[in-house]
Amino acid sequence: MGAEKKPEKFVVSIGPQHPALKEPGHFEFAVEGEIVTSATARLGFVHRGMEKGTESRTWVQNLYLMERVCGICSAVHAMAYAQGVEKLAKVEVPPRARAIRQLIAELERIHSHLLWLGVAAHEGGFDTLFMLSWRDRETVMDLLEAITGNRVNYSANVLGGVKIDIDEVKSAAILKGMDFLEERTRHYMKVVTEDETFLGRTRKIGTMTLEQALRLGSVGPTGRASGVPYDVRVDAPYAAYQDFPVNIVTDTAGDLEARFVVRIKELYESYRVIRELVDHMPAGELTTRIPRRIQEGEVVSRVEAPRGELFYFLKSNGTDMPERIKVRTPSLCNWGSILATAVGHRLADMPMILAGIDPCFSCNDRMILVKRGNDQTVWTWEDLRRYGIEYYK
């Protein structure tokens, strides 16, 4: 009693279950009182062995595997993979197929950004915004379902083109949907830049300067909110972005508010380019033939996923199966920004800062196929298939 108490380092451990998002990740924040003094992350809880898995599947089977790297941005994974394989096989995809790829990718970006808006609002304790933005997101989900038949994992891409087409009825539905969403998005812009309570959670929170963002390798809207001028759609146009360009959206503030503003402005860009695509859709074929065996070679395929640059490296050994496929997803680049910006903030701000980069754990974790527990055996494709059939019987 009476002895002076020295401040102790206290570590708050968050996760793997339910840190801020509905996916597993483990974080340790060292705190002094309420202020965070250091942060570390542990990933890998949903590591599924996908890169290894590609080496024992054919080029065609892998299209469906890669689409399942992520449930939110599945179309960009399939697109990055398909574009890489087409480059390896030296096959030119028809213009209409390229335009439809871009259309699906932009619709997906809308769904992803609206999803993020809701999640981030929820983490900030603004559940009305969460529910409204997710209600409106159903518009784009319905459109994607009408066009492709699926709400997620659209399976629109095939090697050599796309397997879905749009007609006048679908075009009209898309245009109507864009008008509705644009009006709603203008309202959300007003909410996130004017609502006092919400600004208290976002303005000058988690600020990352341009210099920090460059040093930490931030990509996508997280980097662009700090002024990092990278956007693969603009820097290295793929699909039909050459003919239907988008404008890069950046901000200088670098705080959470800027990350909201950048993503919302990107939504406007997506609405605009989708209208252009629908109005000037090139005519012609949807697919071109592609050989089953892909000639030897190595290619890099980069696309702009909703979260930033998605990087694929593909190596073929001349057979019908790849030698190596490397996937570097944007969330992986953006972890550094969380761990660096967390320091000096209140513990209560951590969920918002975590949500601020729109992290996608499934994207980070891909490669190992393990069943945990005592029975540490690897499941074969046949085992998994049988398990799936039994499970859903």
Next chain:
Amino acid sequence: MDIDQKLQAGAEIVKEWVISTSNPEVNRVDLVVAPENLKKAVAAMLDSQWGYLSAITGLDHPEYLTDETGVKKVDPDRGNLELLYHFSGGAAVLTLRVTLPYSEAVIDSICDIDMAAQLYEREAAELFGIEFRGAPSTDHLVLPDDWPVGVYPLRKAFTGLKKES
């Protein structure tokens, strides 16, 4: 600046360490460097602000054994690992390639000059068994904590864990 000029400018930055050059695609240049010079080359690339480190890809090039029945099998003990450091600058991609034999799979960590490389390095360390000298953390990042030591899943020799008795 068009892509050719951009690639040339990039190759110029690291030319004193380059052993050989190739152009696998129109927007790419691959430069082979010796492992001991890699860190210097990466530092020069970052200092010049030519672009940013997009990814580090690991590749396994095992040697093959032919057993008495004539079946070709991966030799788990002999072969080379390759690391590809991809830098992106606009549409151009410059790749620094280093080759490391299994017997000496060690290279300098670049985390102190590029913090973003840490996750890429730790992925390569766990999945290919490459030691990054001076890396800030060697804890498990993607593999389970109880993963057996010395088992590297992305090497070609790995086909699955043995069932525990």
